[in-house]
Amino acid sequence: MSFGQHLIIAPILVPLVTGALLLLIDERRRSQKAMIGLASTIILLVVAVALFRFADGIDGPETARQGVYLLGNWAAPFGIVLVVDRLSALMLVLTATLGLPALIFALARWHTAGSHFHSLFQFLLMGLNGAFLTGDLFNLFVFFEVLLAASYGLLLHGSGLLRVKAGLHYIAVNLAAALLFLIGVSLIYGVTGTLNMADLAERVASVEPQKRMLLEAGAGILGVAFLIKAGMWPLNFWLPPAYTAAAAPVAGIFAILTKVGIYVVLRLSLLVFGEGTSTSSGFGLQVLLVGGMATITFGAIGVLASQALGRLAGFSVLVSSGTLLMAIGLGSGAITTGALFYLASSTLTISAFFMLIELVERGQDAGASVLAVTMEVYGDADEDEPEQGGEGVALPGTMAVLGICFAACGILLAGLPPLSGFVAKFAMLSAMLEPTGSGSAAVVPAIMWLVVFLIILSGLSALIAMTRSGIRTFWASMEGTKPRVLVIEVAPVLLLLLATLLLTVQAGPAMRYMDATARALSAPHQYIDAVRNARQVGPASAEVQQ
Known part of the structure; x- marks a missing residue:
């Protein structure tokens, strides 16, 4: 095995060992635990980038490889396998890219708000990485349960009545999803x-x-089970309250949790029910298409109706999930290319937005947003007060930085140029409006026009909601107080937004990678051959080789 193949197990082992080690350290030594957790997360990011380069190929995109790690040195399908390809490598990098800023943000104050925060955070990363790497459904369930168990503790971190109430709903819904997971896996294995x-x-x-x-x-x-996790309507009633109630760094890393459901649906729909599966080919795509359309509609309405920034971000998660489910349901490789780019861009943006919200609202009263909307509807008794001519209001440096970050999030969520949100939506819309057929009979299907309308409508909804909230927060704030923000808190937000900027500047190479990923997913024999032909290390028994 090459060095790159040995690295495949590192994204699971590193957080597992770190999380277990942190449990042995007294909670009063939080600084030591924080440094260990931070070092582990940095190592995860380095390993994820190395696996990303390994999957993409050193000599160019056409030499991409699929690494297979045989746990226990048992050949597939008898033993457990871990597989890294372009899609799983992309998700590993995305997880580590979100995990590091979220952890840095938590070091300001949130990691001291409860017990075992760092261990839970590492176990969550372990579950996420395992879910993206595993090559069998049983271990997918194991890692699914690990990340869920860790997410239960993280969601309840910091206590509070609202958080406990949302957390209990979250736990109940995900336990039901886990039960459905077991039933579905049992039926598949029985057949x-x-x-x-x-x-x-x-x-x-x-x-x-x-x-x-x-x-x-x-x-x-x-x-x-996975559509519940992805937040597809009508299975998504639990998501906005839970994500809104979570602590800011927790909500920041939770932005990737819905993408676990998206990842599994995309992987299995093309691998198991792709072309060549007889009458089961394309199974469930119509459900994904209709469900995605309903989800994006529900999310767009929720974005417009949200009076609090936290709920606006929660419904933005649903818009992102609905767009991706809709793209998968269309079953087009070109649309999948744009959808993968959108997956990366929207996840980074929403994570940054969740953490930014706490900084923005820190200088506001808890009911300021609701009161501001009420004043917009019924008017303000002081709205006719004469202007103070000649004197401008100095904008504090902190509010200027937060305002720029807020504007960037608004542009990204709305899909306006020139940032990566626009590039992603433009790629998807271009593929959707490509005529099908030949000659004069080439037309754009009617369903495509409806999908395009919903994507544009969701962007318009985000633009209206973010503009309204931005004016209320930065331009006409009733409190007028400057929030106290630490560098360690604003830096993670800037890092995530810089990641979206890098995605914009490197849109060409990134889009080529996404296109190669989509083509590989549409050709599942590459994945199958890599797993079936994975060689054991050292002498293997004849029985196993047969």
Whole structure:
């Protein structure tokens, strides 16, 4: 095995060992625990970038490789496998890129608001990385439970009635999702006799007709479990309250949690139910398309109706999930390319926005947003007060920085040029408006026009909501107080926004990577062959090799 292949297990081992070690350190030694956790997260980012380069290929995008790690040196499908390809490497980098700023932000004050914050944070990273790397459904369930258990503790971190109430709803819904996960996996195993994803993809085509309905029922139940996590309507009632109630750094890393559901749906829909799976080809795509359209509509309405910035961010998560589900449901490789770019851009933006909200609202009264909206509707008794001519109001440096960050988030969420949100939406819309057919019969399907309308409408909703909130917060704030913001708090927000800027500047190479990822997903035989042909280290028994 090459060095790159040995690195595959590092994103799981590093946070696992770190989290366990931090449990042994007394809670009063928070500074020591913080430094260990920070060092671990930096190492994770370095490893993720190394795996990203490994998956993309050293000599160019056409030489991309798929690394397979055989745990216990057992060949697939008998043993557990970890697989890194372009898609999983992208998700690893995205997770580490969100994890480091979120942890830095928490070091200002949030990591002292409860017990075992750093251990829970590391276990969450472990569960996320494991879910993106695993090559079989059983271990997907294991890592899914690890990240959920850690997220329960992180959501409740900091106590408070609102947080506890939202946390209990969050726990109940995700426990139900885990139960559905087990039922779906059991049905699939009962029909196919395997849980290895590559082996499952090969066996689906040969499933007997009388058992195919049971297989699809299991896949449907499994899909519901992950669509709950992805926040598809009507399964998303729990998400805005939970994300709004979470502490700012927790909500920042939670921005990637919905993408776990998106990742699994994308992976399994193209690997297991892609072309060549007989009558099950394209299974569930129509549900994803309709569900995505409903989700983006619900999210856009929620964005417009939100009076508090936290709920606006929560509904923005739903808009992001709805857009991605809709793109997957269309089943086009070109649209998937833009969707992957949008996945990276929107996740970075929403994470930055969640942390920015705490800084912006720190100088405001808790009911200021609701009161401001009420004043907009019913008017203000002092609105006719004469202007104070000639004297301008000096804008404090802190508010200037926060205002620039807020404007950048608004531009990114609305998909306006020139930032990465516009590039992502332009790529998707261009692919959607590409005529199908040949010659004079080439037309754009009617469903595409509806999808395009919803994407544009969601951007307009974000623009209106962010503009209204920005004016209320920075231009016509009723308090007029300057929030006290530490450098360690504003720096993570700037880092995430700089990441979106880098994504914009490097849009060409990034789009080529996304296109190569989409093409690889559309050709599942590469993934299957890599897993099936993975060689064991050292002498292997003849029974296992057979």
